[in-house]
Structure formats: C-alpha cells, structure tokens
Amino acid sequence: MFGFYRFASVSPVLKVADTAYNTEEIIKSAKEAASNGAAFVVFPELCITGYTCSDLFHQELLLQNSFNALLKIAGAFADSDVVLAVGLPLRMFGRLYNCAAFLQHGKLIAVTPKIHLPNQREFYEKRHFSSGRDLLRGAVGGSVGAIRCYFDGVGEVPVTNYFTVKCGALGQNGSECAGSEVRVGVELCEDLWTPVPPSGELALAGANVIVNLSASDALVGKRDYRRNLVLNQSARCMAAYVYASAGVHESTTDMVFSGHLMIAENGSLIAESKPFSRETEIVYADVDVERLNMQRLSEGSFQDFDSREIVARAASFDGLRAVEKLQYRFVSPMPFVPGSLESRDQSCTEIFNIQCAGLAKRLEASRSKRAVIGLSGGLDSTLALLVVAETFKLLKRPALEILSLTMPGFGTTKRTKNNAVLLAELLGVELRTVSIKDACLQHFKDIGHDPQKLDVTYENVQARERTQILMDVANGEGGIVIGTGDLSEIALGWSTYNADHMSMYAVNCDIPKTLVRHIVHWYADNSLKFSADAKTAMELKKVLYDILDTPVSPELLPADDNGQIAQKTESILGAYEIHDFFLYHFAKYGATPQKLLFLAKYAFAGKFTDEEIEKALTVFVRRFFTQQFKRSCIPDGPKVGTISLSPRADWRMPSDASFADWLK
Structure with a gap:
C-alpha cells in the first residue's frame, strides 16, 4: 500500500561447512521473517556453507551439498511469494563463483556472481573464486541480455545483478509492468568497497533497492566506516540499501565477524542490528519505494544514462507483497526538525x-x-x-x-x-x-x-x-x-x-x-x-x-x-x-x-x-x-x-x- 515494502536482513547462527545445519537455520529464520510480513529476505555472503571454509571450497562434497541445500531452501517456500537472497559457491562454465542466489515460489530465479574479489591482507578470495564480471557483461558466447547457466534439476537460470518485478495477470508474457515500483540491484560485499561500486550503474538503470550479501570482518573502527559506506551509497543511488553480513559463528581462526545488519533509505539508516549477537539476528524496515521513485523524477541525474544493456539482462520476480500497515519504520511528525x-x-x-x-x-x-x-x-x-x-x-x-x-x-x-x-x-x-x-x-x-x-x-x-x-x-x-x-x-x-x-x-x-x-x-x-x-x-x-x-x-x-x-x-x-x-x-x-x-x-x-x-x-x-x-x-x-x-x-x-x- 502506497509503495511500502518490508525488507528483512538476517544473520543466522551457522556452523562452518555444515550445510545441513545451516539450511535449517536459514529456513527457520526466513519463515520467521516472512511471518512478520517481509516480502524480501537477505542473508549473508556464502551463508549456506559459511564464508570461512577456505580450501574446503575446493571439495566436491561441499559444493554438492551446498547446491542441494539451495534446492531444499527453495522447496521450503514453494507456497510463498517471499523472495530470498542466499549466498553459496556455484560452479558455472567450468569455474567457481561466489554467488547470491534468488529464490521465489520454490524456484531458483537467478544467480549473481561477485565481481570484485578481495585478495589482500586477511582476504584471499581469488584463491577459490573467479570474478563474475564477464558473466554479467554477457561476454560468454557473445549473448545479448542475461547469460543463462544450466543447473541439474533446475534448468537454465539467468546470471544477472538486476531484477524487475512482474505485474502478474496485468503483465503480458511475464513482462514487467510499466508502473512496476520495485527494481533490485545486487552487490556482494567487496563490490561496495570499490571506487566504482556496481550499484551506481544499477541505480542509474532504475534499481531503487540494492541488496548486499556480505562477510565483512570486525576491526577497530570498521563498523562506523561500513555504516558510512552503506549510508553514502544509498544516498548517491537515491535507493534503499539492504545489507546483511556474516556473524560470530564464522571461523575465528584469523578473523571475527560481528553480524552487521543494516537497512538504509536514501542516506538515512532505518534499521541496524546490535553487534556480536550469538543468536540469529533479524532487522526489518518498511521501505518507501514510491517515495524513492518520485524523488528521482525531480532530483538526481537518472535521466542521462543509457541503461539498455543492464535492463536487457534483467531477471524478474513474480511480485512483491506490499505493506498494508507500517510497523518497521519511524515517520517523524516534524520532518523539518532534527530529532536529537x-x-x-x-x-x-x-x-x-x-x-x-x-x-x-x-x-x-x-x-x-x-x-x-x-x-x-x-x-x-x-x-x-x-x-x-x-x-x-x-x-x-x-x-x-x-x-x-x-x-x-x-x-x-x-x-x-x-x-x-x-x-x-x-x-x-x-x-x-x-x-x-x-x-x-x-x-x-x-x-x-x-x-x-x-x-x-x-x-x-x-x-x-x-x-x-x-x-x-x-x-x-x-x-x-x-x-x-x-x-x-x-x-x-x-x-x-x-x-x-x-x-x-x-x-x-x-x-x-x-x-x-x-x-x-x-x-x-x-x-x-x-x-x-x-x-x-x-x-x-x-x-x-x-x-x-x-x-x-x-x-x-x-x-x-x-x-x-x-x-x-x-x-x-x-x-x-x-x-x-x-x-x-x-x-x-x-x-x-x-x-x-x-x-x-x-x-x-x-x-x-x-x-x-x-x-x-x-x-x-x-x-x-x-x-x-x-x-x-x-x-x-x-x-x-x-x-x-x-x-x-x-x-x-x-x-x-x-x-x-x-x-x-
């Protein structure tokens, strides 16, 4: 109603490399979020396996189990219209990618590979994963639009970081309705920390919600810096930014993770988790997408960008449930007056x-x-x-x-x-x-x-x-x-x-x-x-x-x-x-x-x-x-x-x- 959609960001309890345990925790927390009215639920990077598996990512059993876990999570929501974004390693075209997988109505809708792989100091992702840059630009096979990858038991799935929402019965052949409100862009962790984050182009192409599946370790001062990154990027993109990061149950061999969850809207923080929780944490926000869209019509430089390439590779969700009653949003009675x-x-x-x-x-x-x-x-x-x-x-x-x-x-x-x-x-x-x-x-x-x-x-x-x-x-x-x-x-x-x-x-x-x-x-x-x-x-x-x-x-x-x-x-x-x-x-x-x-x-x-x-x-x-x-x-x-x-x-x-x- 009136363009409000409820988003949830989750950092679940997990066990490193225990995909069966992690699957149950993801399903349980996703159902809790859905029961609280969330239309879209975002989990951390590589949450099905754990981000800190290291060379176990080259184990066949872990890769098989993580994909089977993905199908099980999808099946648990066959009768639900909620959209889930979960992280896992995926093999595509003979390479291994750090991916976000998007699920709805029991199906794998699309996957997004991480573009920027950190490979310095405590991070060495290039040891295990390939960058998804070429896949997202359609370089494989010279395709026009989204690359599609075949997965056993699923079929062909688009590889994209841009999503639209279908109008259901109003749309023709599953196309996006001209008045569709929600368009989603995707980043994975390091993508946000680069000089030119992908979310910039995605926003110019129309994305008004950016989701980020992350595993950002805890260092002195890093929480504030991370928060500023999310707030500033949501303001630059004039978008909502839903950020979910790995928590304390990742391996502490060399790093500690705090489970930082944030939801921002055009530079304002509207939800944030407490750090270092040992329980599953969920934060919610009722995002005003209509307001973002209207503001873009009168402000910003969103009319000067050629978005055909990005829009051509879009995948679609079947629809998102709108919020009928606000619950997870503060609406200031005096919006001109600072709060504190x-x-x-x-x-x-x-x-x-x-x-x-x-x-x-x-x-x-x-x-x-x-x-x-x-x-x-x-x-x-x-x-x-x-x-x-x-x-x-x-x-x-x-x-x-x-x-x-x-x-x-x-x-x-x-x-x-x-x-x-x-x-x-x-x-x-x-x-x-x-x-x-x-x-x-x-x-x-x-x-x-x-x-x-x-x-x-x-x-x-x-x-x-x-x-x-x-x-x-x-x-x-x-x-x-x-x-x-x-x-x-x-x-x-x-x-x-x-x-x-x-x-x-x-x-x-x-x-x-x-x-x-x-x-x-x-x-x-x-x-x-x-x-x-x-x-x-x-x-x-x-x-x-x-x-x-x-x-x-x-x-x-x-x-x-x-x-x-x-x-x-x-x-x-x-x-x-x-x-x-x-x-x-x-x-x-x-x-x-x-x-x-x-x-x-x-x-x-x-x-x-x-x-x-x-x-x-x-x-x-x-x-x-x-x-x-x-x-x-x-x-x-x-x-x-x-x-x-x-x-x-x-x-x-x-x-x-x-x-x-x-x-x-």
Whole structure:
C-alpha cells in the first residue's frame, strides 16, 4: 500500500561447512521473517556453507551439498511469494563463483556472481573464486541480455545483478509492468568497497533497492566506516540499501565477524542490528519505494544514462507483497526538525548562518544604510530580528543602524507589544512605535467600509498599512525592508497580498513554522553566546521563552474581553505541525492525498484525531493551490533546506491549476 515494502536482513547462527545445519537455520529464520510480513529476505555472503571454509571450497562434497541445500531452501517456500537472497559457491562454465542466489515460489530465479574479489591482507578470495564480471557483461558466447547457466534439476537460470518485478495477470508474457515500483540491484560485499561500486550503474538503470550479501570482518573502527559506506551509497543511488553480513559463528581462526545488519533509505539508516549477537539476528524496515521513485523524477541525474544493456539482462520476480500497515519504520511528525538535541543545535547553527550570510550579501550589494523591520512580538518577526542583529555584528556595523517598528493596531495585545519593545531594547536596535489605527479608520472611510464589519477587508487594510509604513520609512532612511514570513505561511498563502507578502529581502522564506520555533528556542538556550553580558542574556532568554509560549496570531481582529489574543491561526487553519508534515511529503516526494493521510495518521497517532488531520488536509490542498499566485511573485530570500517554494528555486506551478482531483 502506497509503495511500502518490508525488507528483512538476517544473520543466522551457522556452523562452518555444515550445510545441513545451516539450511535449517536459514529456513527457520526466513519463515520467521516472512511471518512478520517481509516480502524480501537477505542473508549473508556464502551463508549456506559459511564464508570461512577456505580450501574446503575446493571439495566436491561441499559444493554438492551446498547446491542441494539451495534446492531444499527453495522447496521450503514453494507456497510463498517471499523472495530470498542466499549466498553459496556455484560452479558455472567450468569455474567457481561466489554467488547470491534468488529464490521465489520454490524456484531458483537467478544467480549473481561477485565481481570484485578481495585478495589482500586477511582476504584471499581469488584463491577459490573467479570474478563474475564477464558473466554479467554477457561476454560468454557473445549473448545479448542475461547469460543463462544450466543447473541439474533446475534448468537454465539467468546470471544477472538486476531484477524487475512482474505485474502478474496485468503483465503480458511475464513482462514487467510499466508502473512496476520495485527494481533490485545486487552487490556482494567487496563490490561496495570499490571506487566504482556496481550499484551506481544499477541505480542509474532504475534499481531503487540494492541488496548486499556480505562477510565483512570486525576491526577497530570498521563498523562506523561500513555504516558510512552503506549510508553514502544509498544516498548517491537515491535507493534503499539492504545489507546483511556474516556473524560470530564464522571461523575465528584469523578473523571475527560481528553480524552487521543494516537497512538504509536514501542516506538515512532505518534499521541496524546490535553487534556480536550469538543468536540469529533479524532487522526489518518498511521501505518507501514510491517515495524513492518520485524523488528521482525531480532530483538526481537518472535521466542521462543509457541503461539498455543492464535492463536487457534483467531477471524478474513474480511480485512483491506490499505493506498494508507500517510497523518497521519511524515517520517523524516534524520532518523539518532534527530529532536529537545535538543535531538540532548543529542544524540551527547552520541555518542561522545561511540566513545571516544571505542578508549580509544583500545589505552590501544594495549599499543599504539601514535594515528596517516590523516587529510584532510574534515568532517570525522575532527570528528575523535576531538574524538582522547577528548580521550587523558580522558586518561590524552598529545595532542602532537597525530600525524596528512596532505598529499596534486593533488586535495588538499588551503581551506582544511589550515583548516587541523588550526584544528591541535588549538587542540594542532603534525602536519606533507607529499606531496604525487612525490611518486605517481614515482608509475605511475612504473606501466606504464599515469598521464594525470584521471581514477580510478589515484585516488586510491593517496589514497593507503596516507594509506601506515600512516601505516608506525604508525609503526615507536609505534602507531595505526585511521580510519576516515563513515557509508555512508561503505554502498556505497565509499573508496579505502586497502587504506582509512583500519585502525587499525575506530571511525566513525557506523555514517552516515548526523549525522557526526550534531556531528561536535554540537562540534562547544559547543567548550567552550572542549577548554582551550574562544579565542581558538571561533577560533575552526570558523574553524569547514568552514569545515561544504566545499563540500564533496575525492580531488583526480585536482582543477578547480579557485583553488576550482572540484570533489564533491554528484554530483557523489547523496545527502547523500537520501542515508542515503535509508540505514536506507533498512538495518533496509528490505524495498523494491518500498517502498524506496514511502517513499523518501513523505519525500523529494519539496526538491529533483523524478528523483533525482530514480537516487540515482539506485546508492544505485548497490553500496550496489557490494561493500559488502569491508565490509567483515573492521577494528574494535564501534557500536553507531541501524544500523551497520560490519560483526561482524549487517550485513552479500555474496559479490557476485545478485542485479538484486532489480533493477527491
């Protein structure tokens, strides 16, 4: 469902050269994985015999027994659609190869010989095996497509490292369906460690899942290095990478193996085993293949590669069982926000530096005498002012060259007004207060609008009056107006056209509301680093914490009877957490509305009701489409993350596109 497939990586208990024992362990663990919903199960390199058999690989009995074991494993899954990848030595064309064998429905589907054989230090595979390079390139017999090798009791089997998935009844003559989601590339251990791993070409040819049957020994520091290899290769290939390595029951004559199991998805580790387990270890991951495919359409260089040779040698699986309910996958409810405190600090520092660097360049290029900013006492203008203040330090310019204006209107509360004043004072910037009430009342009179009618005109008149003041003051001071709107507001069009929608440089334009909150929190926690003295730092932290606790509001409608904010944005639109979640998966991965609901209900289980999520999605779809005209002419501003809605960066769409199909 929605392109999710469950993969399992297994390191079974084994006995070196005891194929009967190893066969039973492989069957037992594979059945456990299948019972847990795995559609594809990957075992380590040479797992049927054990990787460390050494010269026993030249024993006829071991070779016969390992092949018979392969047939027995296949037979144990005759009534199952699960795909198994197991390792064993295989004789083909008079040579011995270190192979991955692929089994489904009781049949040997294909075999993949290892290409790169390590033959240095503790490894000497060339003593026993031949490289499969020529077989995979079709050099034997000059064939077009996959080489086929005949095995007794099986028949001819393709030799390939690339697999597609048949559509079953929908396909013609067993061909791959045009919309088939899963395409699998294969590596064996050392293949990954080479300067040009085969998975690179396989990914360019369409493989979105790479499986690696491995036997990588344990050395000091090697686990981290191995993990980085898998993560980096999955990111380069924009693919899932399923890695299974031999465990502690291999021979320890000269080496020890830790049973390292990993499943990565486009640079993110989503499953990993504990090291040196003496029991059979299995890790699972629900891989989002649809997301990988959609990301490849808009990112990467996957369109520039001639893949005909690789595709021509493909073998096919009969089908893979899709996941109906997520179990082995973490879906972050706040995908824009780093998960750990350490990564949050690192990410916030980098984002803040990007904002400051962008603004510094604009101030220098425009030769602006001042930066002018509207300060409301809310989150967005707070972050923008913090960025401006640090940028002026960067440029070695005095804080008093920053001009902040607080412009109280009909909905301004004492809390936000006081916080704006305190923030400006603590940062040492100039603050001016300009009430907009009289000007707005005059404008209502000019256009014949009843000020008692609290409609969109009532609200937008105030927003445009504030922007006019900022622009005119900036002209008079030789400055530029710094925009404060964030990415969430841009996505939802939650701004007044040609008012807070407009500025001369927008420093928050690529930062969603959930992340704005974390950056302000980070700045508050690190206020000592940014302030001249401890007392100022503590006062600044206190003000920032109160701003963080203030409900998000444009304050364009009158306060309630207690003088508190009456117009709360999230009561109108829905929680920004949900909208940012939708934005991330919609804009970055092209997720359908049904998939957005599926993911959101999983991620927000227990926090928001299904009704709240569904209502927010309706709002998101309507506003994202109908408010595109505002995004078509937004000001310049720095891109800081992987999603931007600027028409000059990531997002271009017609302003009059229909959203009917999305609402359906």
